Amino acid sequence: MSDYMFVLDSHLTSEQSKALAEVRDAAEKANLNLFLTGGAMRDMMGGFPIRDLDFTVEGGTVKFAKLVAQQANAEVLSVDEARKSVELRFPGDVMASISMARQEKYPKPGGKPQILSATIHEDLRCRDFTINAIALSLGKASRGLLLDPTNGLGELSRKELRTVGNYTLYDDPARILRMIRFKTRLGFTVDERTLMQYNNVREAKLEQKIPAAAIKHELDQIAADPAAGDILKALEDEKLTTLIAPYLTGAKLNLGGFQKLQKARQSLPYGLNFGIDGKALFLFLLMEKLNAKERAQLAKAIDYSKEDVDGAHKLEAKANKLDKELSTAKLTRPSALYAILSKMPGEVLLFVLMRSNHRLALDRVKNYLQKYLPMAQEVSPRDVVGAEPGTPKFQKLYAQMIAAKLDARPKKVVVEEPPAPPPPNTRRSASFGR
Numbered sequence: 001m002s003d004y005m006f007v008l009d010s011h012l013t014s015e016q017s018k019a020l021a022e023v024r025d026a027a028e029k030a031n032l033n034l035f036l037t038g039g040a041m042r043d044m045m046g047g048f049p050i051r052d053l054d055f056t057v058e059g060g061t062v063k064f065a066k067l068v069a070q071q072a073n074a075e076v077l078s079v080d081e082a083r084k085s086v087e088l089r090f091p092g093d094v095m096a097s098i099s100m101a102r103q104e105k106y107p108k109p110g111g112k113p114q115i116l117s118a119t120i121h122e123d124l125r126c127r128d129f130t131i132n133a134i135a136l137s138l139g140k141a142s143r144g145l146l147l148d149p150t151n152g153l154g155e156l157s158r159k160e161l162r163t164v165g166n167y168t169l170y171d172d173p174a175r176i177l178r179m180i181r182f183k184t185r186l187g188f189t190v191d192e193r194t195l196m197q198y199n200n201v202r203e204a205k206l207e208q209k210i211p212a213a214a215i216k217h218e219l220d221q222i223a224a225d226p227a228a229g230d231i232l233k234a235l236e237d238e239k240l241t242t243l244i245a246p247y248l249t250g251a252k253l254n255l256g257g258f259q260k261l262q263k264a265r266q267s268l269p270y271g272l273n274f275g276i277d278g279k280a281l282f283l284f285l286l287m288e289k290l291n292a293k294e295r296a297q298l299a300k301a302i303d304y305s306k307e308d309v310d311g312a313h314k315l316e317a318k319a320n321k322l323d324k325e326l327s328t329a330k331l332t333r334p335s336a337l338y339a340i341l342s343k344m345p346g347e348v349l350l351f352v353l354m355r356s357n358h359r360l361a362l363d364r365v366k367n368y369l370q371k372y373l374p375m376a377q378e379v380s381p382r383d384v385v386g387a388e389p390g391t392p393k394f395q396k397l398y399a400q401m402i403a404a405k406l407d408a409r410p411k412k413v414v415v416e417e418p419p420a421p422p423p424p425n426t427r428r429s430a431s432f433g434r
Contacts, residue, residue, distance in 0.1 A: 004136055005144040008036070011044045015092025016053060022072040022090070023055055023098065024138045026064070033058040035101075035120050035135040035147070042131045046156045046186070049270075051224070053096035056135065058120055061100040062086055068098065082115055093275040102126075106171035110209030113171070121149055128175045129182065130155045130162050155191075162191040169197045173206040174214035177240065181218070184234045185227050207243060215243060216302045223282030226265050229258025245298045247290070257285040257354075264353035267366055269374060276346035283312035284351075319351035326365065327358035334372050335403035341368045342376070376402045 012020065020036075027034035038054035057064060062079060065086035069076050074096075077087040084100035101123040104113040118126070120135055127133040130152040137145040150164050161182055169175050176198055183190060190198070201207065222228050233255055235241050241248045261281060283304065287295045299309050322344060331337045341349065341364075349365055356362050379402050387394035 003144075004146050008044055008136065011050050013092075013094075015090070015094045016050065018092070019072065019074070019090035019094045019096055020053060020138075022074075023053075023068055023096070026068045026071060027057065027138070028140055030064055030067075032060075032064060033120065034138045036138055037120075037124075037135045038097075038127075038132050041134040041136055042152070042156070045134060045153060046131070048186075051095070053094065055096065055098045055138075056101050056120060056123060057098060058101045059117075060084075061098055065098040084115075084117075104171075106167075109167075109170040109204075110173050110206050120147060124149050125164060127164050128168055128172070128178060130164055131182075133164055159186070159188045160191050161188050161194060163194045163197060166193070166197065169194075169201045170206065172214075173201055174210045174218065176201055176207060177210070177215070177218045177235070177243075178221075180234050180238060180240070181222060181225070181231050184231045185225055207240065210243060212302055216304070219244065219282070219302065220279065223278045226262060228278075228282060229255055229262050232258060245294065245301060247294055248286075248298070252289045252294075254285050254289045257288060260354045261285060261350065264350050267353055267369055269370055276350065277311065278347070279308060280311040280315050281347045281350060283308060284315050287312065315347060315351055316355075318345075318348050319355065322348055323352050323356045323358060323361050326352070326361035327356075331364070333403075334367075334406040337364055337368055338372045338376060338402070338406055339399075341365065342373070372406055375406055379405055 009017065024034060035056045035058075036054065037056040039052055040050050040054045042048075043050045061084040062081070065079075065088065066076060068074065069086075069088055072090055074088045074090040077089055079086050083102060083104075086098050088096045088098065090096060101118050101120050103116045103118040103122050103126050105116070106113050124133040124135055124147060127150075130150040132152070133148070133150045134152040135147040137143060137147070155162050161179060163169060163175075165171075169179070179190065179194070179198065182188060222231050225231060232241065232253060236249055236253055236255075239249075241253060287298065290298065295309075298304075325340070329340075331340075349369070352361060352365050356365075379398070381389065381394075381398055383401060384394055384397050387397055
């Protein structure tokens, strides 16, 4: 195993490792060159937790990705036929993308690109920022080989953002939103040439050419980011939140609500397997200060689905109902609290942490997240005996094992006191005083 593969393994959760293995094995069977790229490599080499798995394949992608989804029981979330890119959700709420290695050639600033199949080296040299232009080969013959043609590792070590080319932001102005997101999330500076390019793009008002689909994609990325509030504040400082909606600034931007959400997220233990619909929380807060007409206009402009908007609207009612139950119910055992909260979506629990005024409800949610849920995840389904996985009997036995662990009284640790030292010898020795 190469050093880079060891570093990768140390950064992945168990669910991410399983998803990566599924994609890697499928690529070997299909005789395709597979690489880990983009944000996954940036986060790994920068020492950040890996949020999503970004795969790049030399060759056909869409058919391959759908085959992977079928074999790995993953859900296909979206397909970009133009860029031959597929978004997937693997078991354990692992998000991943499988994309074709490609070149994008822009006939004019902000124009529609011509997309061509390419090698991995050509792909990396056409990306946005150097920190996103690093790849790790996952193929059998070259597994662990690092590719860094634009010196992205250098920028990571200097904590600096630099575009791959001199026209990167001109070609696709949506990248200015990404630049501010990375700058805020990672705490990086922007190198002088990139900053000059950014200022020239703004002076030419090329941000007005960013399509609604690109803005929506960027909002989805912000919604999944723990620092969403800070990113929106940075965008407002650059007078870019009005691209989302002209009235989305000042008091209507609800930065106070996003700061409370960021504080609530701090209650989540690191590495916890805990699914959260970040989009529902994000949309609720984004629309909370708007009137009904403005909400409808925003949803239409960014093309949010009715399901997305309804999910955001219903979130508050679900959280209020849970808040009331937690603040009044008599729960004498940890397993009783676990039975209630383990069925609740993660975004509802975060909403309670963000808005509840009941100390008992807050304490119970925090105990569940920080104590009972980690304990429950120590019980493996492999420990269940006497029933076939997936059957009602299996689920019942599994739930009983979790309840037994949660309700077990901690063993008393008996500390044996050391024997008392003998009394001091007060008799003088024969030679004393001679």
